[in-house]
Amino acid sequence: MSTPDEPIGFGESDIAHGETLLEVDGLTKYFSSDSGLFAGINLETDQFPPVSFGVDQVEAVDDVSFEIKMGETLGLVGESGCGKSTLGRTLLRLLDPTDGTISFKGDDLAEMSGEELRQKRSEIQMIFQDPQSSLDPRMKVGQIIEEPMRAHDMFDDEGREARAKELLEKVGLDPRHYNRHPHAFSGGQRQRINLARALSVDPDFVVCDEPVSALDVSIQAQVMNTMEELQEEFGLTYLFIAHDLSVIRHISDRVAVMYLGHIVELAEKEELFENPQHPYTRALLESIPVPDPRETGVRGVLEGEVPSPQNPPSGCRFRTRCPRLIKPEEYDLTDEQWKHTRAFMRAVKRRTFEPMTAPEIRREFFGGDTPRGEAGEIVEEAIDLIEGDGEYQGDEDDEREGWKRATDLLLESFAERSICAQEQPAYELESELGTGTHFAACHLHR
């Protein structure tokens, strides 16, 4: 190859703006939680033979489907541990998917391997969170930017240098910095070097994994503005992974919200932020501290913690914390009674209160008036079990027995019988704002 006449944007893409660039279907990534020699063998003392086989699986990403259009920015937001980074890496085949397809320009990346996959990587690039550790401190900036081009055999030495210098300028750095080492740059500038490196092979698609989270607010804005300019100029498509909803709102065209390995909601930006349809998205939006002291809206605080991805809840994975868990159909409860029962069930499960007498429990959780009918009987039984627990003055382990039985009883009778526990939700809704579709994984929309 020779020196290009038009160094930037040389490979014209064959996909028009707005057409589907990447389509992910049923993508799943499980990790085995243990990887030693005997990892698959578990000792079980209560059975014969006293061993069992099988590896615990961490369901990091489970059955995720979406598509990304040419030239758009898809924001992927979620809390730590929800699987957003794993999803990003699996898309690039930095991790091997357990199941599902990743169709990029019509080719299934999940099926590719070896040289074919390596070649394909010139079209998909990644930017990492930590601008410090993603740059080799012993290499000069020029070398860092040229390395991907060398790996893909693009241009000769002079051509690569010319392109590296041009890219430095494009990302807002001085081309004279070509011979410096990364340590001479601030965090924001290092992230620009990362950008230049990713763009050197003229990719169509860039996965950005928390690219601005390590930066100060004022520097964040600079880098985001540059990323937007580059997108415009080179027709890039971004998957922008972040935990910060403000950043996501600023940079994205469409937004996907992840919770515990599932995408729970996906819609155009304005629609998602102004008309959120999943209780988790609402909770997230309500939790952000708004930089406005006159904003007095109530903070919607989510109870409890994210369950372990090793053993995620059935059905909707958010149901164990959901403030709108749907009442099981077999019980005849008013909304108010169901609210009380649900709160009581969760308080028992999390043991947030001291053992107390039955009247006290009734007063505390039900305003003195427990529901009637079948549901009422179950509640009364649980109250009795807990009350018995408080009186029992014996061995520590036995003391907890009644409480444990009450927890199991309540969960089996209520939580497990809700539609939320029985079916995995997935609904397409009409958008109120904008024209796109609105995906919400919540049975409230059934």
Added chain:
Amino acid sequence: MSSEPLLRVENLKTQFFTETGTVRAVDGISFEVYEGEIVGLVGESGAGKSVASMSLLRLVESPGEIVGGTIEYKGETIFDLEEGPDGELREHPDMLSESEMRERIRGREIAVIFQDPMESLNPVFTVGGQLREFIEINRELPKDEAKAEAVRMLREVGIPDPEDRYEEYPHQFSGGMRQRVLIAMALACEPNLIIADEPTTALDVTVEGQILDLVDDLQDRYDTSFIWVTHDMGVVAEICDRVNVMYLGEVVEQAPVDELFYDTKHPYTSALLDSMPRPDRTVDELEPIEGVMPEAINPPSGCRFHPRCPDAREVCTRVHPENLEVDQAEGYPHRAACVKHDVFDVGYDESVPLEKGDEAETRVGETGSDENVDSTVEEGQASTDGGKANEANQTNRSPNRDGGESRP
């Protein structure tokens, strides 16, 4: 305004003496904390907020040293200097001794919550054990009472099933739960003041919400004062009563929270607010602050923000503004360190606005270059009378121009 402040800080200076020069991490800050209020200390990384808060407890370690100023807590002197017979500065005789600080002040009167709860808890002892020991020593309770108190505190900060979790180790707690443990520890001696150093920064947004709610709730019940160190203007708006904005070792604006957001008096504060993406509305165009924060080893002459300031004029390169009262609000002063306000009267209105070209050194992407450090010096010489800052500029040209990211 209630009568006497709980804590009064005046002209506090903390410096780090390094091989490449003196880092003026905190350079003459003054503020007060009154009973029952949450005072914010806001700024970007490298602004000196953490050093300032650690100085309050005299917890600055070598090569750092508090070199000047006064810190008074409830009428007692935590730090003060006086002039000795030979004109040298020495510690004031009223100053609390190290053992008094340790036995009476730290933990009992002023407690700290750090950003990273994993580093503040010892991984080889149980959570409950650590909390119990802390209560046992500081409140001089017998072991069993201390244990009961520890369990009570754990329940108080919302840890489910506290008896069982008392026996667990820190790694078995999630980040939010660990932060709750630290809050329990800080509250255990019912201190009057808690210094919270970015306590929610490492947490997820829903967990952050839980912790902010908890703090709100506990503050109502115990009437504790807080110094809340953060970089997040959202958190500031949510919980602070009054705010100090720090830039490069100085407090540049001090105001009640509503004033700070709605009647902003310092260009840095405005720029910070304009550069943030918002969660509650879509901002089409962010206005970033140009350049990066310079190093505290080598601060710009005059106003330290002038190389990045959109309102900068020639006078800003010469005159170093004090943090003066420019307005009153809710009975508290609104102070700002910007000469564009009338109280300064240094001829800002007549002064020539700085050309964009003069600020070449702050242009995005050029901050890392030696050539541009040179141009800073040249520009500085043209516009100043060759003060200290210029000498520092020439002698301390650090090979590692790490912008605002470096910490002392």
